[in-house]
Amino acid sequence: MRIVLMGPPGAGKGTQAAVISTELNIPHISTGEIFRKNVGEGTELGQQAKEYMDTGEYVPDSVVNAMVADRLGQDDAAHGFLLDGYPRTAPQVAELNGILADGGYELDAAVEITADTEEVVQRLLKRAELEGRPDDTEEVIRRRMEVYAAETEPLTRLYADQGVLRQVDGMGTVEEVSGRILAALRD
Ligand code: AMP
Numbered sequence: 001m002r003i004v005l006m007g008p009p010g011a012g013k014g015t016q017a018a019v020i021s022t023e024l025n026i027p028h029i030s031t032g033e034i035f036r037k038n039v040g041e042g043t044e045l046g047q048q049a050k051e052y053m054d055t056g057e058y059v060p061d062s063v064v065n066a067m068v069a070d071r072l073g074q075d076d077a078a079h080g081f082l083l084d085g086y087p088r089t090a091p092q093v094a095e096l097n098g099i100l101a102d103g104g105y106e107l108d109a110a111v112e113i114t115a116d117t118e119e120v121v122q123r124l125l126k127r128a129e130l131e132g133r134p135d136d137t138e139e140v141i142r143r144r145m146e147v148y149a150a151e152t153e154p155l156t157r158l159y160a161d162q163g164v165l166r167q168v169d170g171m172g173t174v175e176e177v178s179g180r181i182l183a184a185l186r187d
Contacts, residue, residue, distance in 0.1 A: 010120030
């Protein structure tokens with residue numbers, strides 16, 4: 001299956017993506033993870049991404065799109081993938097559509113995990129403390145929520161029009177939410 005996972009920061013995308021990709025035996029491709037790894041290793045890509053990530057802004061489309069095109073071209077993604085945190089902008093949707101069309105594929109589902117803003121801000125503050133992400137201040141977290149609402153949330157309409165949008169309530173235990181996602185994918 002070819003799936004994209006959307007949802008505001010803190011809705012549990014990363015956790016759910018790990019569960020679902022294992023369940024469906026497809027690679028979990030998280031653009032945020034790839035960026036964090038590159039920042040940690042001090043690569044050129046990491047240097048390009050860091051300033052945006054630190055302020056809660058999106059990394060420029062040209063940088064993200066080139067990285068995803070490269071990643072989806074790798075062998076393990078040939079038979080399916082779960083994209084976590086991509087696409088997030090209209091040009092990224094266009095890029096992904098192009099990559100899929102070139103391969104003769106279609107997207108099977110765009111899953112949007114929905115969540116209450118205040119609840120996810122509190123979750124993210126807790127995570128920042130537990131995982132030692134000191135840059136995740138409340139100000140940056142709120143900015144990330146705003147950017148999601150302005151740039152990414154409206155894109156779900158495009159996937160609804162294509163008939164592939166599945167909205168899933170992200171409140172509840174990890175098992176409850178993954179159960180909902182798997183049920184929605186079977187629809
Ligand atoms: P995430 O872990 O998915 O929340 O991503 C962490 C950060 O990486 C985001 O706040 C952005 O700065 C950057 N990032 C990840 N994916 C994308 C994307 N598809 N487009 C632009 N920036 C991204």
